[in-house]
Amino acid sequence: MKFQGKAKWVLLLCFVMMFSLLAGCGGSNDKTSSGGDDQETIKLGFLGALTGSVANYGIPGKKGMEMAIDELNDQGGILGKKVEGVYEDNKGDNSEIANIAMKYITRDKVVAMVGDPCTGLTKTAAKIAQDNQMVIFSSGATGDGVVEIGDYVFRNTLLDIYAVPAVVDWMMNDKGWKNFAVITSLDNGYSTALTPVFKQVIDEKGGKIVLEDSVNDGETDFTAQVTKLKKANADVLVFTGYYTEAALILNEAQKKNLDITLVGGDGLYGQDLAKLGKSAVEEKVIFYCGFSSDEPGAETAKFLENYRNRYKEDPDMFSAQYYDAVMILAKAMIEANSTDPKVYKDELAQLKDYPGVSGNTTFRADREPIKSPVCLITIRDGKFALVDTLPVHE
Amino acid sequence: MFWEQLLNGLTLGSTYALIALGYTMVYGIIQLINFAHGEIYMFGAFVGLFLVSVAGVNIFIALLGAMAFCMVLGMLVEKVAYRPLRGKSTRLSALISAIGVSIFLSTLMALIRGTNTTRYPEVMQIHTYNLGLIEISSLQLIILLVSAFLMVGLQMMVQRTTIGKAMRACSQDLEASYLMGINVNRVISFTFAIGSALAAAGGVMVGLYYNAVWPYMGMMAGLKAFAAAVLGGIGSIPGAMIGGVTLGVLEIFGVAYLSSSYKDAIAFAVLILVLIIRPQGIMGQKISKKV
Structure with a gap:
């Protein structure tokens, strides 16, 4: 037993660490439960990927959030307190986002978390948020089973269950497409949730699914x-x-001389689509989402101008939705006269006809957002361009 | 459709084979599974991308440039990470060192380039030829021809040249070769250089074929190629070629006739089956050990 002496020390160290952890948790829980009201600044935690395979959603989202926070501070902050964003990169990874959510809640003592744009990641963070009575406001999770997690979970995005019927109608009636091929990305939670929605709607509307196939995220060989x-x-x-x-599938189609249009959800909304696809995606891809920088309304036009001045680029749906999320949270906190999630979450749930830069938002009684209209976007000259806008029927 | 899928499989398989050769050659000589090999392949793809898009050279020159760069990189890895351990520590330490190099190289590239997928520029007009049964694109043709050329060249070198003879001698008995006056370190360096050059060629062609490269592309490709090398019989050069092509065809047929979710399952189920029936792999030689 050569290691006995050493092992004892290690054990002792473990105990010390565990106790300090417990103490840390306890202390911070006390503080969150007493509310963020006595803090100097109000902190908002950013959830999103800044690197990795879904960074195209997080990077513009962060820009939108930063802009919203600066604008709030110019107007005097929230309830007289300065607003501060905390930005961590979750890399699109489930364990990363869990760690980051815990860090925001226990160490940074944020009053709300904004994000994540992905459904699966949002669910992971939402469970932690709900357990810790922290408001999470997703600006992109479109799949189901998100707000069902609990009354601290919100989102302001166009839901697939509303958008897909409008889009399938458009494909069948405006375009005359009746025979559908459906490809799912199997290890992608967003994709496996969206496919059944499409299949059901296509079935209901009398379309025919002639091929059902699958790929995996991160693969490059789609020849088969x-x-x-x-x-x-x-x-x-x-x-x-x-x-x-999507870009790689269309690349392969172009190489095999296959002329087909690819239709999908706002998961296709990433600048890399055009960069990776080049001529293969030109007018060959159409996706729906809740935001377009073409034909803006008054609110959106002001946002567009400020965003372009600040970042020298066009905003996308994620920048708009993160921006809206921060503004909606601020509105709820001001109206509730509290930054305590337990208090202002009820005010937040009352949101009705909010004229955001990413369209009009109303929360239903079950906190599900209703947004209108659906924008159909394609790629023209390497840029996102509006094809059509469709009304949403509840 | 069968013939077209077979062609898809052969194209994918020949890129696996190019990477598998490096595994098998290194294993043949120093019994080391060089897990950094997939990252050499990734570096090859990125160097090729750099040469084509920044330096603006012809794709074939870029291919040669990437091969030359990775030759040096491969030798460097061997010198820095494996040679100091050789003979002094267990084989396991060298294996861990290889995993370390693998992680180092892929994160290094992620730091330089970011983790997003990058598109290979269009470097040539792609024609499609209709051969009755199948349509073959010029890109597939190039991949098949270049791979075949490199593999035949490698086989010639190993069988016909003095250095090839030295390599074969080393693979039979490293110590005896040393006693016979063969510069063993030089032979090992050379083996790493050749293996890395082949992987780089694979990397450039894969980048070109699928239009996509990213820093972690080496991880999975390396594993698949390693499996291909084992399938063919690790240590055997023709085995790596056959193993690579077999694995590629199996994967494509898995997707074509079953589902994408079975792709890896089928390929690796066959691997396990072969190893149960023929533990030394398709072309491997049975080594009887004296106890």
């Missing part, structure tokens, strides 16, 4: 799928995954 697709004689390809794989 595209070869199958070519033989399937589909009018249109519905792909429910993210922008990287």
